[in-house]
Amino acid sequence: MRRKLLVCALGILLVGGSLFASGKSEQQAKGGAQERVVTTIPLSSYANEAWYQAMNEAFTAETGIRVDVQVTPGTNDEQVVKVNLDLLAGSKVDVIPTLGPRDLNTRLDAGFFAPLKNAVAAAGVDVGTTWGKYIMYDGSGEFYSLPTKQEIYCLYYNKKMFDAAGVSYPQAPWTWDDFENTARLLTDAGNDRYGALMRLETPHIIIKALQEQIPLYKADGTSNFDDPAFAESLRWFKELGSVKKYQMDTKQLLAEKASWNYWATVDNMAMFIQGNWFTRLLNSPADYPRDWDYGVVAIPTTGTEDGANNFVSMAYASINRNAAHPQEALEYILWLGLNQWRFEKGIPALENLSDEDLAEVFKSTADASGGSITVEDLNKALIDNGLNVINVDIVGPEAAQYNQIIKEEAERYCTDQQTLAVTVERVKQRMDEALRNT
Numbered sequence: 001m002r003r004k005l006l007v008c009a010l011g012i013l014l015v016g017g018s019l020f021a022s023g024k025s026e027q028q029a030k031g032g033a034q035e036r037v038v039t040t041i042p043l044s045s046y047a048n049e050a051w052y053q054a055m056n057e058a059f060t061a062e063t064g065i066r067v068d069v070q071v072t073p074g075t076n077d078e079q080v081v082k083v084n085l086d087l088l089a090g091s092k093v094d095v096i097p098t099l100g101p102r103d104l105n106t107r108l109d110a111g112f113f114a115p116l117k118n119a120v121a122a123a124g125v126d127v128g129t130t131w132g133k134y135i136m137y138d139g140s141g142e143f144y145s146l147p148t149k150q151e152i153y154c155l156y157y158n159k160k161m162f163d164a165a166g167v168s169y170p171q172a173p174w175t176w177d178d179f180e181n182t183a184r185l186l187t188d189a190g191n192d193r194y195g196a197l198m199r200l201e202t203p204h205i206i207i208k209a210l211q212e213q214i215p216l217y218k219a220d221g222t223s224n225f226d227d228p229a230f231a232e233s234l235r236w237f238k239e240l241g242s243v244k245k246y247q248m249d250t251k252q253l254l255a256e257k258a259s260w261n262y263w264a265t266v267d268n269m270a271m272f273i274q275g276n277w278f279t280r281l282l283n284s285p286a287d288y289p290r291d292w293d294y295g296v297v298a299i300p301t302t303g304t305e306d307g308a309n310n311f312v313s314m315a316y317a318s319i320n321r322n323a324a325h326p327q328e329a330l331e332y333i334l335w336l337g338l339n340q341w342r343f344e345k346g347i348p349a350l351e352n353l354s355d356e357d358l359a360e361v362f363k364s365t366a367d368a369s370g371g372s373i374t375v376e377d378l379n380k381a382l383i384d385n386g387l388n389v390i391n392v393d394i395v396g397p398e399a400a401q402y403n404q405i406i407k408e409e410a411e412r413y414c415t416d417q418q419t420l421a422v423t424v425e426r427v428k429q430r431m432d433e434a435l436r437n438t
Contacts, residue, residue: 038328039068040095041086044079047071055343059335065328087112090322094329097148097336098316102393102400104136104145113144113318119330120146131337132351134314145316146337147349151275153311153392154381155299156263156282159372160292161186161193161270170271172298172385173308176208176236179271179300183246186270196247197269198240199258202403203311203392204273205410206233210390211307217396223431225406231424238414250414264288273299275313275392276347276382283368293372298385310385311392314349315340347382358383398434405430 046052047069056067070093072079080103083096088110096112098104107113120127127135127143134147155170162169167185170178183195198204209229218224241249247269248256256262263272264281265288272278279296281288301308317333319326341348345364348357362375394403405427413423 036063036065036325036328037068038065038095038325038332039070039093040097040332041070041072041079041083041093042097043076043099044072044074045076046097051343051345055336055340058339058343059332063331063335065331067332084110084112087320087322091320092322092324093320094323094325095332095336096318096320098145098318100313100315100393101136101391101395102403104314104316104318105395106400107318108136108138108144112321114321114323114326115142116144116146116319116330116333117142120334123330123334125334129351131349134349134351136316145318146333147314148317148336148340149315149344149346150349151277151313151315152347152382152389153273153275153299154296155271155273156278157271157295157297158267158269158292159295160267162295169295170297172300172380173387174297174300175303176300177303180240180244180246183240183271184244187246189245192268194245194247194269196240196271197253197258197263198237198247198273199260199262200250200253200407200411200414201260202394202406205237205406206230207273208236208302208307209233210311210392211302211309212304213306213309213390216394216402221397222435223402223428225427225431226424230427231420234410234413234423235420237410238420242414242416250411254411254415261288264290267292275311276378277344279365279369279373280345282372283365283370285370294369296373296377296381298381298387301387308387309390310387312389313392397438398431401434402431405434 042052048071052069056069060066072082074082076099083091084107086093087096087107096107098107117127131147134150135143136145137143157170159169165186167182170182179196186195187193198207203210209227209232212229214227214229215224224230238250241247241253248258260274261281263269263274264278267290282290282294299310317336319329319333323329338350340346341361345361345368347361350357358379359375362378365378366373366375393399394406396402409418409423409427409430412418413420418426
């Protein structure tokens with residue numbers, strides 16, 4: 001059914017003429033003999049990955065449109081900043097991928113993207129039945145991006161460490177108390193073995209407050225970080241390492257430079273929480289060799305009805321309002337919205353996802369795991385886990401700055417440079433100042 005929808009949409013695009021007010025594409029305007037092309041500027045970590053290259057080759061084979069990938073040097077965070085500066089300067093790159101609603105909201109607020117409602121409708125694609133709740137509409141019912149995937153969080157665990165300690169593998173539903181008890185049984189800090197790894201990043205820093213859906217903004221638009229739930233989450237996060245020793249102390253983790261891929265490179269930390277994309281690292285033995293199997297399970301919860309939540313981060317594709325090839329850009333983002341997950345082996349952001357589609361996703365991941373996990377394991381951890389799903393990213397006014405302020409002040413607290421009370425006060429003061437200057 002989805003294949004037929006894709007062919008129909010692309011067929012209309014190819015024979016029905018331009019869907020944008022700007023008229024025919026640049027190639028058609030010059031006589032129709034030139035090569036059709038679409039330019040895009042992905043995250044730095046994507047550009048050279050085999051799945052990304054294969055995806056673009058498949059798009060070209062199906063549509064005849066060549067994908068010109070513009071690579072931005074630097075980390076993903078650096079790339080986001082550079083792309084935003086290019087867009088401000090009037091860049092004509094066609095398609096802008098964005099990972100996470102925080103960066104998407106920043107770009108939407110800046111007015112970088114072309115509206116899509118009329119163009120997608122003219123292409124014969126029913127947004128509601130295809131992407132449904134995953135579309136981000138503005139107050140007028142317009143939208144500017146199509147979702148390309150969703151990344152759902154789960155807890156990964158090192159089966160070798162569990163087996164050596166004689167500890168049963170974790171099973172959901174479970175609470176943070178269960179998590180701590182499990183971590184305690186697996187920890188032998190004197191021999192550099194730890195039950196968990198919680199990196200100094202959102203959502204880990206304030207994970208309990210986020211699960212309870214404590215708002216980060218007050219009704220008057222100021223920071224809500226003085227809500228006691230955030231202080232409690234911060235205290236709990238720090239004490240996992242500094243007091244209980246269930247994980248490496250933050251000072252040590254900072255000295256180790258424990259980046260986003262750290263858990264895949266070590267064998268002495270039993271449990272780790274991350275999005276389902278992390279299986280790509282664990283299933284890449286050439287880049288991340290290991291002599292242990294891993295497991296997956298739904299993340300712990302606070303044990304309350306309000307706190308029975310997992311986290312998700314979405315990825316999107318948008319058309320630059322100054323795109324040089326708007327028609328080709330539309331074809332490309334429609335295709336990505338339907339097909340990117342098949343190449344990335346991720347979870348599609350499609351409405352009414354069929355059991356067959358899910359089985360396809362999970363089977364490829366399970367097969368690549370070398371026997372570590374099964375389709376059933378993945379389904380239970382990510383989909384059929386009884387949890388609600390909430391956004392993992394901080395969104396709202398000055399969201400990127402809010403995230404950075406929390407991280408900076410939490411680092412000072414976790415490295416004993418300031419107290420918990422001062423940390424909470426500084427986050428609120430700094431954020432309120434940022435909001436006043438918006």
